Amino acid sequence: MCAKERSQVADIDRSLYDFTKSEEGSERLDAGLTPEIVREISARKNEPEWMLEHRLKSLEIYHQLPVPDWGPSIEGLDMDNIVTYVKPPTEQKSDWESVPEDIKDTFERLGIPEAERAYLAGVGAQYDSELVYHNIQESVSELGVVYSGIEEALEDPKWEAIIREHFMKLITPDDHKFAALHGAVWSGGSFVYVPAGVKMDFPLQSYFRLNAKGAGQFEHTLIIVEEGADLHFIEGCSAPKYNVANLHAGAVELFVRKGAKLRYSTIENWSKNMYNLNTKRAVVEDDGVIEWVSGSFGSHVGYLYPMSILNGAHSTCEFTGITFSGAGQNLDTGCKVVLNAPYTSAHVDTKGISKGGGIQTFRSSVLVTEKAEYSNVAVACASLMLDDESRSDTIPAMDVRAEHVNVGHEASIGRIGDDMMFYLMSRGISEAEASTMIVNGFADPVSKELPLEYAVEMNNLIKLEMEGAIG
Amino acid sequence: MTTQTAIKANRMPAITWHKFKGNEAEIELPALAAHDAGAVAFTVPPALMFMETTINGDVALDAGTAPVKEAFDEALAAAPEGLQQWETGMGEAADAWLDAAAKRRLAVLVPEGHTEENTLVIRIQAQDGAAAVAAVDLVAQAHSRLKVALHVDSPTAGSGVAGSRVRVFVGEGARVEFASVQTLDATWQHLDNIGAYVADSGRFIAEQTVLGAAESYTGFASNVAGREADTTVDTRYLGHGANKIDFNYVIRQRGVQSTCTLTANGVLMDSSAKVLRGTIDLIHGAKGAVGKENETVLLVNEDVRNKTIPVILCDEDDVQGAHGATIGHVNPEQLGYMKTRGLSAEQVEDLFAVATFDYAASHAFDASVRAAVERLGTRVLGDAYELLQEGE
Structure with a gap:
């Protein structure tokens, strides 16, 4: 899809994302969280025994761990009412024509097949709890790149051992309550393996759509980028809005080997009844690079802090993020970085926007360990408040245990300057347009890191969010 | 006499991940005797009205006979509803411990319009096996001026706790400058707890210097409540040996066009460890408020440990909040x-x-x-x- 076509999004309303499809033919397990439900999920997937044990152990841990008391309230999330597994009425396909019409229409409306044709090396599409489509270009496959459903890979003896070696090793079930929940009921998600030295010219994309009312989505993404390889992975997600809580508690584990580079881009646009309690983590070896580009626009409540563990000398992390919190939203986002080797560096640049009573919090943690001598960290966060009903908090934390390091942090909070508005309006631009223009400019450091098509989408999301912001 | 206890103190108003281990401090306090008369001394300029209890409790603070007490009560009553209970930086548990340990108390009134040229001096000398604590309440009435100097020292060897609990009311257009220096040797614990209220156009200027002690805990809260009220804090610290330094600053900016500047500069040597939590809370209605915070930390040993948590809470759009931190080697x-x-x-x-x-x-x-x-x-x-x- 070209940028011009994509820009048509600006002319339509939120129904681009906010449409529902019938659940006819879908299979729902009972709501709630019990060992029986966990066993049922595992049985349906015909998993190896170790995975069932992992699930049951995770469930135990889930019940032992407390609900976080430091972030937004999740009182409205009652696990007894959440359906943890909904199977769509199809198996995974590798051509869109074989996908049931309703589901295919969903992804067509979201522009996924077009995007695949235009500029992607492969696409995975998940609908509720299962992947419904997965495909990779043959030329990419011939390079040895594997991009498949993680459960599909688990059935392959060649990959089962590798998945077992890496699965939930970065994000362990005891990390926090919702990591444990994920470990118990995970379903769907992608496995990516990029062999040593392979540099991908085009991105891979996974798109997650949650259609079922009152359901949870718990996909697991596992990516291994071998020595000297290069990958750009794009993740998108959306859901229609319901009047009951939905839950997303996915997990993303990224392994970046020596000299490898991985860019992980996300445009998150869950519906505003969603509790997005997602966990993402990357470990980076010598000279490796992890780049996160993160746009958070949707969800009722969000907890999202992609974490980078720089274990290799000269490894680097870049995190570029934007969070837009509107009416009824409480989005607590940011990142964590652990510098755990000499000559590592991290650069964090985030923007936060709140309006219409929305609450936006930037939260970060930087740990420079004793091993990270001669390392550098720069963290910058800027927050923009568009009215006096909204709230914006900044809670960064730095723990430095090495001597020859430089750690810098800067943050600012404020509103759109009257002088900027006056200037634009004196040029004949309406107040609403001027405001949107300024916010787009504020978000520019993030959008310029995205592929053009996604940058356009992000700007359109901002435009949608800005509707009604003035007056 | 105090009993052995453990208290939690210096808790941030908005906490973060518990795994970071920075939300609050846990303080182990030994059983300690009450200090004797020489441990706490006040030098009050003659022009000021004051009321002091001696070590024997000759004058009780709650006797209600002194105009100082009445003035202080009035000052408290002048605070907006909900603020009658003073917030201090270390929090309620530490406040209660210090209050119980304080055997010398001082309440001082600077009359309206009075500019005091002499400095009010508070000296606290650590005593072996004792808790040497002063409790001080200051009321600077409208358009008055006062300078306060607080020195916490350990001239003789020993171990125990030395510290203070200070509450300051800065009236309309008043100005209070508060300078404290802590020079305890490495066997002592230091607890320093401040709560302030600043009325319209009032200014509270604090300079805090922390140079010693095995463990030094500083809590500082200021309710910058008045229109164009200001709180300015300049902190300097030195970590050496294996000492632990723990700061918690909480600045509540409620006043329209109120201002706040927090500045901290420190050097960490040897295997010292420091935590600095600095929260600027821009409360709804504080239109035109400006809050700034900056910390510079120099690390001069590979065994040091520094935690910095500069927080801005913002519930008002027409404000400017900024913070910065620079942590590194020479x-x-x-x-x-x-x-x-x-x-x-x-x-x-x-x-x-x-x-x-x-x-x-x-x-x-x-x-x-x-x-x-x-x-x-x-x-x-x-x-x-x-x-x-x-x-x-």
């Missing part, structure tokens, strides 16, 4: 220059510690504080202190 260019002047890397590092002591000594409010700073400097740096001071 600038390589600076280091290179010093080496060309014949200094070893170790001497350069010591030089920054000497500079911290020198700054404290040069800003000391009297000779006894200066002497205490120099005594501690010599104990911490040995011969290097005098040598580097003299520029040899």
Whole structure:
């Protein structure tokens, strides 16, 4: 899809994302969280025994761990009412024509097949709890790149051992309550393996759509980028809005080997009844690079802090993020970085926007360990408040245990300057347009890191969010 | 007499991940005797109205006979509803412990319009096996001026707790300058707890210097409630040996066009550890408020540990909030220059510690504080202190 076509999004309303499809033919397990439900999920997937044990152990841990008391309230999330597994009425396909019409229409409306044709090396599409489509270009496959459903890979003896070696090793079930929940009921998600030295010219994309009312989505993404390889992975997600809580508690584990580079881009646009309690983590070896580009626009409540563990000398992390919190939203986002080797560096640049009573919090943690001598960290966060009903908090934390390091942090909070508005309006631009223009400019450091098509989408999301912001 | 206890203190208003282990401090306090008469001394300028309890409790603070007490109650009552309970930086548990341990109390009233030229001096000398604590309430009525100096020292060897609980009411257009210096040796615990209320156009200016103690806990809360009210804090600290330094600043900006500036500069040597939590809370309605916070930390040993948590909470759009932090080693260019002047890397590092002591000594409010700073400097740096001071 070209940028011009994509820009048509600006002319339509939120129904681009906010449409529902019938659940006819879908299979729902009972709501709630019990060992029986966990066993049922595992049985349906015909998993190896170790995975069932992992699930049951995770469930135990889930019940032992407390609900976080430091972030937004999740009182409205009652696990007894959440359906943890909904199977769509199809198996995974590798051509869109074989996908049931309703589901295919969903992804067509979201522009996924077009995007695949235009500029992607492969696409995975998940609908509720299962992947419904997965495909990779043959030329990419011939390079040895594997991009498949993680459960599909688990059935392959060649990959089962590798998945077992890496699965939930970065994000362990005891990390926090919702990591444990994920470990118990995970379903769907992608496995990516990029062999040593392979540099991908085009991105891979996974798109997650949650259609079922009152359901949870718990996909697991596992990516291994071998020595000297290069990958750009794009993740998108959306859901229609319901009047009951939905839950997303996915997990993303990224392994970046020596000299490898991985860019992980996300445009998150869950519906505003969603509790997005997602966990993402990357470990980076010598000279490796992890780049996160993160746009958070949707969800009722969000907890999202992609974490980078720089274990290799000269490894680097870049995190570029934007969070837009509107009416009824409480989005607590940011990142964590652990510098755990000499000559590592991290650069964090985030923007936060709140309006219409929305609450936006930037939260970060930087740990420079004793091993990270001669390392550098720069963290910058800027927050923009568009009215006096909204709230914006900044809670960064730095723990430095090495001597020859430089750690810098800067943050600012404020509103759109009257002088900027006056200037634009004196040029004949309406107040609403001027405001949107300024916010787009504020978000520019993030959008310029995205592929053009996604940058356009992000700007359109901002435009949608800005509707009604003035007056 | 206090009993052995553990308290949680210096908790941030908005906490973050518990795994970070920075949300609050846990303080183990031993069983301690009450201090004797010499441990706490007040020097109150004659023009001020004051009320003091002695070690024997000769005058009770709640006797209700002194106009100071009435003025303080009035000041409390003047605070907006919901603020009758003073917020202090260390929190309620530490406040209660300090209050119970304080055997000398002072309440001072600076009358309306009065500019006090002399400094109100509070001296606390640590006593072996005792809790040497002063409790001080200050009311600066409208358009008055007051300077306060607080020195916490350990002239003799021993261990125990020394500290203070201070509440300050800064009336309309009043100005209170509060300078504190802590020069405890490395066997003592230090607890320093401040709560302030600043009315319209009032200014509360605090300079806090923390140079010693095995564990030093500083809590500072200011309710910048009045229109165009201001709180300015300048903190300097030096970590050495294995000491632990723990700060918690909580600035509630409620006043329209109120301002706040938090500045901290520190040097961490040896295997010292420091936590600084600084929260600027821009409360709804504080239109035009400006809150700024900045910390610079110099790390001069691979075994040091620094935690910095600069927080801005913002519930008002028409404000400016900013914070910054720079944490690192001596600038390589600076280091290179010093080496060309014949200094070893170790001497350069010591030089920054000497500079911290020198700054404290040069800003000391009297000779006894200066002497205490120099005594501690010599104990911490040995011969290097005098040598580097003299520029040899």
